[in-house]
Amino acid sequence: MENNFPRTGVFICDCGLNIAGTVDTAAVTEYAQSLPGVVCVVHNKYTCADPGQNEIRKAIGEHKLERVVVASCTPRMHELTFRACVAQAGLNPYLMEMANLREHCSWVHAGDPAGATQKAKDLVRSAVARAHELQPQIEPEVDVTQAALVIGGGIAGIQAALDIADGGMQVYLVEKEPSIGGLMAQLDKTYPTMDCSI
Amino acid sequence: MMDAGRHPRIKVLVSSEVIDVSGAVGNFHVKVRRRARYVQQDLCNSCAECTKVCPVIIPDEYQMGLASRKAIYIPFPQAVPSAYLINPEDCLGNNPIACGKCLEVCEQKCIDFDMRDEILEVDVGAMIVATGMEAYDPTEITEYGYSRYDNVITSMEFERLICAGGPSAGHFVRPSDGERPRRIGFIQCVGSRSSRYGSPYCSNICCMNTVKDTLLLADHYPDTDAKVFYMDIRAFGKGFEDLYLRSRSSGVRYIRGIPGEIEEDPQTKNLRVRVENTLAGELEQHELDMVVLSVGVRPRLDSNTVQRLLTLSRTSDGFFLEAHPKLKPVDAPTRGIFLAGCCESPKDVKDSVTQAGAAASHVQVLLSAGRIRIDAGTPLLEEADCIRCGRCAAVCPFHAIHWQRGGVPEIIEAACSGCGCCAAECPVDALTMRHSTDEQLKAQIDAILDEHPEDKLLTFACNWCSYAGGDTAGTARLQFPVHGRLVRTMCSARVSEDLILYAFEKGAPLVLVSGCHFADCHYINANRQTVTRVERAWDRLEKLGIRPERLHLEWISAAEGQKFAEVMRVLDEPRAQVTAEEIAHTRKVLAEERKRREGRKEKMRAAARKKREAAADARAESSAGAAASVAGPAKS
Amino acid sequence: MEEERRFRCLRCGLEFTAVHRKDGEPVERVCPRCRSNSIRPTKEAKG
Ligand SMILES: Cc1cc2nc3c(=O)[nH]c(=O)nc-3n(C[C@H](O)[C@H](O)[C@H](O)COP(=O)(O)OP(=O)(O)OC[C@H]3O[C@@H](n4cnc5c(N)ncnc54)[C@H](O)[C@@H]3O)c2cc1C
Ligand code: SF4
Ligand code: SF4
Ligand code: SF4
Ligand code: SF4
Ligand SMILES: [Zn+2]
Numbered sequence: 008m009e010n011n012f013p014r015t016g017v018f019i020c021d022c023g024l025n026i027a028g029t030v031d032t033a034a035v036t037e038y039a040q041s042l043p044g045v046v047c048v049v050h051n052k053y054t055c056a057d058p059g060q061n062e063i064r065k066a067i068g069e070h071k072l073e074r075v076v077v078a079s080c081t082p083r084m085h086e087l088t089f090r091a092c093v094a095q096a097g098l099n100p101y102l103m104e105m106a107n108l109r110e111h112c113s114w115v116h117a118g119d120p121a122g123a124t125q126k127a128k129d130l131v132r133s134a135v136a137r138a139h140e141l142q143p144q145i146e147p148e149v150d151v152t153q154a155a156l157v158i159g160g161g162i163a164g165i166q167a168a169l170d171i172a173d174g175g176m177q178v179y180l181v182e183k184e185p186s187i188g189g190l191m192a193q194l195d196k197t198y199p200t201m202d203c204s205i
Numbered sequence: 206m207m208d209a210g211r212h213p214r215i216k217v218l219v220s221s222e223v224i225d226v227s228g229a230v231g232n233f234h235v236k237v238r239r240r241a242r243y244v245q246q247d248l249c250n251s252c253a254e255c256t257k258v259c260p261v262i263i264p265d266e267y268q269m270g271l272a273s274r275k276a277i278y279i280p281f282p283q284a285v286p287s288a289y290l291i292n293p294e295d296c297l298g299n300n301p302i303a304c305g306k307c308l309e310v311c312e313q314k315c316i317d318f319d320m321r322d323e324i325l326e327v328d329v330g331a332m333i334v335a336t337g338m339e340a341y342d343p344t345e346i347t348e349y350g351y352s353r354y355d356n357v358i359t360s361m362e363f364e365r366l367i368c369a370g371g372p373s374a375g376h377f378v379r380p381s382d383g384e385r386p387r388r389i390g391f392i393q394c395v396g397s398r399s400s401r402y403g404s405p406y407c408s409n410i411c412c413m414n415t416v417k418d419t420l421l422l423a424d425h426y427p428d429t430d431a432k433v434f435y436m437d438i439r440a441f442g443k444g445f446e447d448l449y450l451r452s453r454s455s456g457v458r459y460i461r462g463i464p465g466e467i468e469e470d471p472q473t474k475n476l477r478v479r480v481e482n483t484l485a486g487e488l489e490q491h492e493l494d495m496v497v498l499s500v501g502v503r504p505r506l507d508s509n510t511v512q513r514l515l516t517l518s519r520t521s522d523g524f525f526l527e528a529h530p531k532l533k534p535v536d537a538p539t540r541g542i543f544l545a546g547c548c549e550s551p552k553d554v555k556d557s558v559t560q561a562g563a564a565a566s567h568v569q570v571l572l573s574a575g576r577i578r579i580d581a582g583t584p585l586l587e588e589a590d591c592i593r594c595g596r597c598a599a600v601c602p603f604h605a606i607h608w609q610r611g612g613v614p615e616i617i618e619a620a621c622s623g624c625g626c627c628a629a630e631c632p633v634d635a636l637t638m639r640h641s642t643d644e645q646l647k648a649q650i651d652a653i654l655d656e657h658p659e660d661k662l663l664t665f666a667c668n669w670c671s672y673a674g675g676d677t678a679g680t681a682r683l684q685f686p687v688h689g690r691l692v693r694t695m696c697s698a699r700v701s702e703d704l705i706l707y708a709f710e711k712g713a714p715l716v717l718v719s720g721c722h723f724a725d726c727h728y729i730n731a732n733r734q735t736v737t738r739v740e741r742a743w744d745r746l747e748k749l750g751i752r753p754e755r756l757h758l759e760w761i762s763a764a765e766g767q768k769f770a771e772v773m774r775v776l777d778e779p780r781a782q783v784t785a786e787e788i789a790h791t792r793k794v795l796a797e798e799r800k801r802r803e804g805r806k807e808k809m810r811a812a813a814r815k816k817r818e819a820a821a822d823a824r825a826e827s828s829a830g831a832a833a834s835v836a837g838p839a840k841s
Numbered sequence: 842m843e844e845e846r847r848f849r850c851l852r853c854g855l856e857f858t859a860v861h862r863k864d865g866e867p868v869e870r871v872c873p874r875c876r877s878n879s880i881r882p883t884k885e886a887k888g
Contacts, residue, residue: 081676082693083668084529101581101640110679111691115770122687129653129661129690136652140645144581147618151231151330151577155568158223158511163546163557164335165209170565172214176572179327180209181237182219186284188206189337190547193267193361195368197554198417199444723869736867743851743881754851757879760869775852775875 012044161189230541341396397501582623625699658712
């Protein structure tokens with residue numbers, strides 16, 4: 008039965024009990040199978056761990072996946088991880104989409120497993136729908152200027168500037184007062200060594 | 206400190222502040238203002254002749270005002286750079302009548318009253334913010350009489366008094382009479398762990414600092430009778446418990462209980478504190494020669510400019526927010542910017558140095574990559590649809606769109622940060638955000654609202670703040686009703702009026718648009734456009750007979766998990782009150798409205814196209830005419 | 842450059858007066874009663 012939807016794989020993560028403790032991930036897995044374009048659904052204990060990532064790469068090859076949806080934690084944590092993962096399997100990284108079943112669902116609805124499971128299904132459904140509309144993108148590459156700027160010349164700024172400069176890069180150390188040194192320059196002796204601070 | 210001053214690859218810019226930042230990770234362009242110091246740094250050999258003749262006497266900030274300095278001075282003997290400077294606010298001026306004395310005595314001829322502030326421009330690939338913290342000023346705690354009683358000092362002043370390079374040349378004396386205090390009390394947690402004064406958090410360093418101070422006293426003046434008034438002593442670090450035990454065994458008395466008040470004897474200037482010793486369960490009274498307030502630390506509030514320029518956020522305690530509290534403790538939320546030291550949280554020297562090393566290595570990883578990829582989040586222009594109105598260029602906070610009257614806008618990809626404000630502003634949908642298209646967002650809205658739309662609180666959430674605020678709520682396990690459904694955009698300014706109306710048309714009972722607080726906007730000020738659009742949508746809804754109360758706007762920062770949870774809770778009631786009839790009516794009205802709007806857009810595009818064609822024809826004709834007229838006279 | 846304007850909170854319904862800057866630069870608004878940011882300039886003042 009051919010349709011016009013891109014071939015989509017959905018990877019549902021338990022995150023140990025972090026997600027599975029509240030959300031019925033087996034039910035979400037079953038639900039995902041019914042979604043348009045979805046040709047494979049994999050249910051994992053930890054999708055971000057190596058075995059979980061291997062499954063994604065394997066499935067991309069086996070099922071000729073054109074889109075990948077990872078239903079796990081917040082994309083603010085692992086979007087780059089999973090983009091890199093699908094890229095290794097030859098899929099454009101912008102064809103990966105995430106559904107946040109942990110921070111935005113299991114963790115905040117611990118007292119309402121049924122509601123959380125329903126919401127998790129919605130989040131997966133929405134991620135799959137968005138995934139179908141995604142387009143491959145080429146990330147522009149830029150040269151990196153070989154210099155760094157450090158704002159604040161206390162002990163932290165000084166130490167950072169020295170480390171970077173010792174590594175061979177140019178550093179600008181910007182201090183608003185007329186001398187660097189910061190708070191520590193005003194201390195007599197410092198714990199735990201009880202020696203002079205400057 | 207010296208090493209940094211001498212390092213061939215470190216350019217130390219003192220008396221300097223960052224005033225502008227543009228560009229993005231890999232290629233920041235930074236403007237720095239360096240204030241004039243009126244003494245040529247390279248020539249000055251620190252002979253101090255100038256200081257001797259300068260008539261102006263000013264409290265010395267370095268010595269916490271316990272000593273004085275001149276208008277021309279060196280901040281402290283080991284200062285880097287080691288050169289004098291004139292504070293123009295203190296100086297009487299180089300006017301023979303006014304003064305100019307230092308100029309006469311300087312043999313190096315390095316004093317230059319014509320110096321001006323300089324603006325330096327530098328290009329860098331990455332930045333580290335290490336703006337530190339400041340000590341709490343306990344003046345507001347009137348019960349302790351700081352600044353009223355001579356012999357009540359802060360731990361910062363203690364540092365100067367005990368220091369060989371301090372105002373009393375290392376002789377530890379009390380301010381009222383220059384005598385050596387024998388009975389000294391330390392009060393812990395001043396301005397920390399309090400809901401009344403200062404801050405609710407633990408300042409991390411003050412317990413160990415007092416332990417250190419008592420050991421210094423025991424070492425220099427073994428006959429001192431030192432008492433420490435505390436809630437609990439936090440000596441968690443490596444080697445800390447040893448120091449604490451050493452302090453105790455040296456005879457320092459640790460008394461659990463924080464004094465409510467200090468009284469001064471007006472004659473002797475001695476101090477009396479009354480305290481409830483909670484271990485002994487007794488009310489005690491102590492006569493002391495001096496009290497040291499072990500003050501807490503606070504975020505530097507003058508780092509607001511840095512915060513704004515680098516689009517940093519603060520946690521609720523006021524310190525700069527890291528990208529992740531556990532896994533990315535030195536990354537700022539903006540790529541290519543890292544945090545080090547006490548600007549991120551109160552910590553001691555060791556931890557500051559550790560974090561600085563981590564930040565430096567992150568910078569090195571980035572710089573040594575040589576080339577990096579940047580997000581493909583820029584807009585694409587469909588030239589045929591564009592009506593050359595220039596609205597996109599007008600709203601772009603990064604000036605990444607160049608436009609001239611009547612011309613096609615030109616998108617400068619390197620300057621674009623991908624907020625999507627331009628695409629939401631375009632009146633004819635000629636701009637498409639590559640990775641946040643209308644189709645993608647609408648597909649999500651459709652999927653969310655397909656079934657039981659009345660149960661869903663459709664929420665547009667910006668990536669940096671409100672979506673992240675939802676994450677923070679999750680990390681904190683805050684609980685709220687399950688109805689929220691988030692649609693993530695990079696910036697709330699990506700949310701067009703059309704998208705809001707679309708969500709209502711698809712059956713949303715309530716729509717929430719959420720983004721960063723004004724001060725936190727990650728796209729300079731793009732979210733001001735969000736306000737304009739939401740206000741326009743309120744007007745539109747009202748005109749169409751739809752209650753504007755169904756559209757909400759909330760600013761939620763990445764740190765405000767509490768607010769996120771509260772908004773989700775509070776909005777649940779108005780969501781539940783929207784009836785099925787109301788939703789059905791909205792759907793019908795807005796379906797018609799959408800047709801009207803699409804029709805209007807198509808008309809605008811066609812009209813502009815026609816105008817362009819006419820103009821092109823006219824140009825062709827006139828150049829043909831010109832050719833003819835050139836040919837003309839040659840014939841005759 | 843500044844004038845008083847009426848606003849209405851769309852969360853709790855409170856109507857209140859606040860300063861509005863005429864140069865059009867929007868400011869972050871918050872309801873003095875319920876802390877909501879859904880603050881709408883009221884119609885009659887808009888004219
Ligand atoms: C009373 C007291 C006693 C202490 N005793 C000890 C001790 O015994 N042992 C110990 O380990 N730690 C101690 N500490 C802690 C220690 O001082 C800090 O850990 C350390 O100084 C922090 O260094 P920093 O570089 O992060 O910040 P800071 O030292 O505060 O340096 C920040 C620098 O940035 C500059 N700056 C700020 N804003 C800007 C801007 N916008 N542009 C340019 N420059 C800017 C400031 O002028 C300053 O020079 C003590 C702290 C206090 C308050
Ligand atoms: S000119 Fe200014 S700095 Fe020089 S001696 Fe006079 S007051 Fe001091
Ligand atoms: S007299 Fe001149 S050389 Fe000497 S300290 Fe003053 S400015 Fe520097
Ligand atoms: S408005 Fe935003 S997305 Fe559009 S060009 Fe400017 S920075 Fe880029
Ligand atoms: S029509 Fe759209 S793309 Fe063209 S100039 Fe106007 S806002 Fe920009
Ligand atoms: Zn209100």
